[in-house]
Amino acid sequence: MIRVAVQADAIDVAVELDIHDAGGHGASAIFVGRVRGDDGLAELFLEHHPALTQAGLAALAHVAADRWSLSALTLVHRVGGMAPGETIVLVLASSAHRAEALAATEFLIDRLKTDVMLWKRETFADGRVAWVEPRDGDHDRAERWD
Amino acid sequence: MIRVAVQADAIDVAVELDIHDAGGHGASAIFVGRVRGDDGLAELFLEHHPALTQAGLAALAHVAADRWSLSALTLVHRVGGMAPGETIVLVLASSAHRAEALAATEFLIDRLKTDVMLWKRETFADGRVAWVEPRDGDHDRAERWD
Amino acid sequence: MALAVSYFAWVRERMGIADEVIDPPADVATVADLIGWLATRDERGALAFADPARIRAAIGGRMVGPEARLDGDVALFPPVTGG
Amino acid sequence: MALAVSYFAWVRERMGIADEVIDPPADVATVADLIGWLATRDERGALAFADPARIRAAIGGRMVGPEARLDGDVALFPPVTGG
Numbered sequence: 001m002i003r004v005a006v007q008a009d010a011i012d013v014a015v016e017l018d019i020h021d022a023g024g025h026g027a028s029a030i031f032v033g034r035v036r037g038d039d040g041l042a043e044l045f046l047e048h049h050p051a052l053t054q055a056g057l058a059a060l061a062h063v064a065a066d067r068w069s070l071s072a073l074t075l076v077h078r079v080g081g082m083a084p085g086e087t088i089v090l091v092l093a094s095s096a097h098r099a100e101a102l103a104a105t106e107f108l109i110d111r112l113k114t115d116v117m118l119w120k121r122e123t124f125a126d127g128r129v130a131w132v133e134p135r136d137g138d139h140d141r142a143e144r145w146d
Numbered sequence: 147m148i149r150v151a152v153q154a155d156a157i158d159v160a161v162e163l164d165i166h167d168a169g170g171h172g173a174s175a176i177f178v179g180r181v182r183g184d185d186g187l188a189e190l191f192l193e194h195h196p197a198l199t200q201a202g203l204a205a206l207a208h209v210a211a212d213r214w215s216l217s218a219l220t221l222v223h224r225v226g227g228m229a230p231g232e233t234i235v236l237v238l239a240s241s242a243h244r245a246e247a248l249a250a251t252e253f254l255i256d257r258l259k260t261d262v263m264l265w266k267r268e269t270f271a272d273g274r275v276a277w278v279e280p281r282d283g284d285h286d287r288a289e290r291w292d
Numbered sequence: 293m294a295l296a297v298s299y300f301a302w303v304r305e306r307m308g309i310a311d312e313v314i315d316p317p318a319d320v321a322t323v324a325d326l327i328g329w330l331a332t333r334d335e336r337g338a339l340a341f342a343d344p345a346r347i348r349a350a351i352g353g354r355m356v357g358p359e360a361r362l363d364g365d366v367a368l369f370p371p372v373t374g375g
Numbered sequence: 376m377a378l379a380v381s382y383f384a385w386v387r388e389r390m391g392i393a394d395e396v397i398d399p400p401a402d403v404a405t406v407a408d409l410i411g412w413l414a415t416r417d418e419r420g421a422l423a424f425a426d427p428a429r430i431r432a433a434i435g436g437r438m439v440g441p442e443a444r445l446d447g448d449v450a451l452f453p454p455v456t457g458g
Contacts, residue, residue: 013160013163014159014160014163017159017160025180026179026180026182027177027178027179027180028176028177028178028180029175029176029177029178029251030174030175030176030177030178031173031174031175031176031244031247031248032173032174032175032176033172033173033244033375034171034172034173034174036172036242038242046374047300047301047304048374049298049300049350049367051353052350052353052367053374055353077374077375088375089374089375096182096184098177098179098255099287101177102177102248102251102252102255105175105248106248109244109248109375112374112375113372113373113374113375114371114372115355115372116372116374116375117300117350117367117369117372117374118372118373118374118375119300119301119369119370119372119373119374120373120374121301131301131302131370131373132373133371133373134371134372134373138375141245179458192457193383193384194457195381195383195450197436198433198436198450199457201436223457223458234458235457235458255458258457258458259455259456259457259458260454260455261438261455262455262457262458263383263433263450263452263455263457264455264456264457264458265383265384265452265453265455265456265457266456266457267384277384277385277453277456278456279454279456280454280455280456
């Protein structure tokens, strides 16, 4: 079962675990990315493409499902405005074998950052607004999977 | 915050997430290992040492906390009898940086399998009972971290 | 030839619009040509496309390089920063 | 010299007991010596310790190799299979 969602609502990790867990798989690897509140960040805004963001996530999910032996895969990305501490992204990969679940999760979180149409804009407590620049390290990590 | 538990009670992933999450960390990597029900398994029993199992898990947790920059770490291992689908082990590692959280989680789950005094005994639906033999692959994965 | 173009993130902000239908000259054949033409078309284009190395593109829903031909709806945007 | 020994998993099952206090001869100095002596002491020892390569040990709470000296409580068990 592959579940991909792009949503403005808060991501509920426990609910997603329940949905994902139907099968009683051997191993589940999970990644939760949250808004960091350092440097006086007040709000993070995630801009997305109305159609291509979802399509990009779905394409990545299918690449992962082809590459690793997974029994279930969930990929949820939040868009719009969110506060420090809130969940931006959730990856859940299950498999009979732990190495497959772990590798698929790491692949998805790495490639999410370079392959999917999403842009972060930060608003700080002092009123400053800045679009986030990609980091070189993100590309290096994403390219490990080529 | 490091939390290490060895328990006969069922592991509640949502509760552990709540306990672990106090800080609003940037990234959390999670691993959930469950009893696989293939091959007609009826019950899995985890034998442990009354003192050294907990000590071994705590030692591993501290190695991980020294090696990676973690804001919180949870390591819960179930012992005693459990049914297919139930959670055997939960690893939760949080960090400001996703690579640290992912690496610490993978380290812990790999080393758990070779370094901590725990033994699995399988009882099958046909009445057969067998102690689980370690797999060569487990040692290979554990040694990657030396 | 009429071409639907959409802009995202700071490219959208600098262009002042999210999407438009444009009619570039016939010699604008690739993504790189389009970016170069938009950069000279007006002041907001000059601002948005001053540094073509910082611009990414998708055509018909697929990420493409600067040499890609303009055979579908074009999206222009900065490097992505999701996850 | 009295020595507290505990057994786990199938070693415990084959020995028929979880722990005991033993008094091995003076020339039993290492884990390997102890395993060899237990294997010859009686039938259940022969069964439990027939293949020393499959036996692991901890002394005073630390995993040790076969050459380790018997300077604390000893635990004898098969390779671990947790996680």
